[in-house]
Amino acid sequence: MMASYNNNSGGYMDYSFDNSINNTNTGYAKKPLGEQTMRPLTVKQIRTAVSPQEGTIKVDNSNVTQITFVGVIRNIQELTTNYVYTVEDGTGAIDVRKWVEQSETPEEADARRTLLVDTYVRVNGRLNSYNNRISVVAHSMRPIVDFNEITYHFLDAIQTHFLFVKPGSSVHAPRNDAMQIDGPSSVNNIRDRVSQAIKDYDNSPEGANIEKIFQKFQGMHTKSEIEDAIEFLMEDGQCYSTIDPNHLKSCLS
CATH class of the missing domain: 2.40.50.140 (Nucleic acid-binding proteins)
Structure with a gap:
């Protein structure tokens, strides 16, 4: 409903x-x-x-x-x-x-x-x-x-999108529509790690500082790879900027 x-x-x-x-x-x-x-x-x-x-x-x-x-x-x-x-x-x-x-x-x-x-x-x-x-x-x-x-709205927008493009689906269901951008498993792993890093700051009003995320994955992923992952997560509706473009919060529960 x-x-x-x-x-x-x-x-x-x-x-x-x-x-x-x-x-x-x-x-x-x-x-x-x-x-x-x-x-x-x-x-x-x-x-x-x-x-x-x-x-x-x-x-x-x-x-x-x-x-x-x-x-x-x-x-x-x-x-x-x-x-x-x-x-x-x-x-x-x-x-x-x-x-x-x-x-x-x-x-x-x-x-x-x-x-x-x-x-x-x-x-x-x-x-x-x-x-x-x-x-x-x-x-x-x-x-x-x-x-x-703000969080509730983005979740509502995501859920509503899926109800229109795939009635009966949910935001957690596998999807093959145009919103999905599949890539190599290594790319998906970076996105998952960055998404979890952003979610770790759920209790912070400002959210995750992008510089902190760069530091967290220093030596594991390049800055460009992390920026690409963040761009994907934002376009996919999984996170959003808060007080400025350098602070992010997760839309995922």
Whole structure:
């Protein structure tokens, strides 16, 4: 069972992985799952989304409009009617547009002032496509106060990805899809060792320092080999950067 985010409470609502059930009370067909629910995504997934036709955006070959993701604000551009936030999550960066209402209440203004550079935020919004360029318009943005939420989000995004590309699969199941990049066993061993080294820092708020990982495997693996392993783990959704690109935390339980 997957979960969608409730914008009002921040919690979850269960829904069935079935986009063909009709509503017997109203007589209309439900919208496809991707359009009806809020998809947890990474910035890389957002940036690689495709728009095969006007008004349609696909991730994992499924229609999607409402999305949620987490990241850190790297830049803020204040315009007349809206703010543009550059948000980065370790897999990439994307601009998020947040419109400012003329009738903004004092509470809304106070909430907006908490969105500062280097602040980790949760973004709930909508994907738009114009001239084959995907953009994000935020319905809401709020600071993250519990950093476990970052880990939970990445795990949720990974699990949701597999439910769409392989219904019934799990993040631990063997996979042969396009996300898998197989190589020699020695390469896989390096990745496993680096992944475990990152996971050893689960109790640290900042995560593992990459320099510490280099030192740990000095004489065993070259710096280039470790960097390649880290790049693979990040692209595969197994880890993410925290306070800066040189600190990593594992997404694996």
